[in-house]
Amino acid sequence: MTAVKKELLIFDFDGTLIDSVPDLAQATNDMLTTLEKAPYPIDTIRNWVGNGSRMLVERALVGSVEVTEDQLTQDEADHAEKVFFDAYAKISGKNTVAYPNVDEGLKKLKQAGFTLALVTNKPMQFVPKILESFGWSELFTEVLGGDSLPVKKPDPEPLRYVCRTLQIAPEHAVMIGDSKNDILAGQNANIDTLGLSYGYNYGQDIRELNPTQAFDDFQSLIDWIMTQYQ
CATH class of the missing domain: 1.10.150.240 (Putative phosphatase; domain 2)
Structure with missing residues (x-):
């Protein structure tokens, strides 16, 4: 597989970055x-x-x-x-934790020049406080909650909305998540999808959904992005 240079990394939240x-x-x-x-x-x-x-x-x-x-x-x-x-x-998220290597990984991607966005199905009212608690508020250029638009993942519109808002073509974007909703949203938006196997996917192996690539830990994801998408 020959990877195309990417600019925009769109992350899911629960089950991908945090265990809530x-x-x-x-x-x-x-x-x-x-x-x-x-x-x-x-x-x-x-x-x-x-x-x-x-x-x-x-x-x-x-x-x-x-x-x-x-x-x-x-x-x-x-x-x-x-x-x-x-x-x-x-x-107030007191028992919510970040998965291993997520904090360092997000900062590394930001420093490498990628634009980071967050698209979650969690209601938006709860998102800013959790981002702030981890010190991630400044990392994400665009943040959408599950009620930010009339539709949510697996509908592709939230991903398309982010691409339009940031003026980045879908072919230069990636959807990163742990569940069927994330992979289907990315596939329906015609963008690359990277799956993580450790999150919330109702017992189904994320690889069965045919993402562009899948990983068992966040560090492997970061290493792959840094070598394939720059």
Whole structure:
């Protein structure tokens, strides 16, 4: 494979740069307790993360990855999501951690001249505080949350929006993430995709989605980008 020089690296957030499951699980169980429902083990909730907060809430309410339209009413889901947001806001990311080598890796890419962007399905209201807590706010030129646009990943529009906003052609951009939503968004936007195997992908090997390249740790990703995309 001959790689084309890239300018823009678009990162996913949860499961790619940070492990937020401990906080998301606590907020989910706080929500369930408030609604007088039984809580779940963190490993169960881990398998529900990755499609945004609304889907996490709905999965917790029905106790399954698969949620059908007849299982919940709109009012039930709306109320539960509000309770979840209130619980998550109180936790403030105190148990969220960066994956190994992410901090150093992002700074290395920035220093090498790449433009970094963040496109996450996490609601935007929670993103700036977490970025600030890690000292990453200045690293990302553009940041989109799951509610920043009418659509979110796996729809390609958030990636296209970032490319248009930064005036960088899609062929010079890369989508980097841990889940099916990230890889499909990149493929649908006709940009390279780099997959990470350690995040939240519901037990599916990220390689089965045929990303441009896949890695088992962040350092290997950084090394590959520095040799292939400059």
